[in-house]
Amino acid sequence: MVEQAETAEQAGTVERAGTVRRTPLSRERVLRAAVALADEAGIESLSMRNLAQELGVVPMALYKHVANKDELLDGMIDVVVGEIGPPAPDAGWQDAVRSRILAARQVLRRHPWAPLAIESRNTATPAVLGYLDSIVGTLRAGGFTTDLAHHVMHAMGSRVLGFSQELFDTSRRAGRSGTAEPEPPAAAFPPEAAARFPHLAAIATAASHDDASVVGQGCDDQFEFEFALDLLLDGIERLRQQGWTSASHR
Structure with a gap:
């Protein structure tokens, strides 16, 4: 009976006093708890042990839902990126891309650990790939060739996800x-x-x-981000209108 109770405790489903039943542990619950913990205490505080304590289970219970910390981090990134809303319907490509990027920036500002986490991964997660694919889809629907869209994504870099490493960002x-x-x-x-x-x-x-x-507070990082974004988008639109191709500039 003791072993059965311990097993139920690990799964996060043990009943207390015959009336209280814990919410069953699931992958989504694990990931959302990890995101909340990173938001509150910083990504450096996140460990499987701390997360298990937050959820009220033993660490081994987590491994039924995430294989290791790398998989946990990938899942957390997907949770955050999943908060970015869909493209604006019936908008021109420039307005659609601009609003989507600024929406992404708002999401990442709610999760300040996320940009470094995204940059730390060797491969893009499914949600990141889906987001990037939708941006390319917006460009293609706006009249971009695959060639130009390819180079636009290089030019945008991490800015397309709503963040960038600013040269003088000390604010x-x-x-x-x-x-x-x-x-x-x-x-x-x-x-x-x-x-x-x-x-x-x-x-x-x-x-x-x-x-x-x-006075003395430094640059307005949101203003600087939008300033650079608008410069890029305006320049990209000129290239699109000119029918730019990479072959003609090699």
Whole structure:
């Protein structure tokens, strides 16, 4: 009887006092609990042991649903990417792609650990592949050749998923909770550095005064993301109108 009770406990289905029955453990429940744990405490806090504790089961019970931590991480990425809504119907390709990318960015900002997790994988997960396939489908429906769509996806890079590694992005950092926290104001360029790198010093000064109400807070990363995205989309549209092909530019 003791062994039977322990087995039920591992499966997360043991009854207590004859009235309370735990929600059965499932792959979806495991993945969503892992996402919530990473959102709350950061991806570095995630372990099979911590996740099992969060779910109230022993670690071995998790392996019935995910083979290892790599499979767990892949599944978590798919949960997050699955939160991105479908393409806007009856929209031109540029508006459709722009709104989809910004929707993806909103999702990833809710899960600050996700961009690094996505970049860490050697192969794209099924949900990521499905999302990318739908973006290419939007381009093709908008009159893009397969050739141009191919090069557009290279040009967009991770930006198509709503994130990018910014060269001067010092305005935010990830806290222990995994949420974005304001970075302390950066010190002004020392005079000797400003003299040696005058153009960078001018950019740093301009960035710190973009919003006079928050002097020293640095760049608005959402504005910078949309600025770069619009530059890309406008340039891509010009290439489409010109009938650009890679063969003619080799």
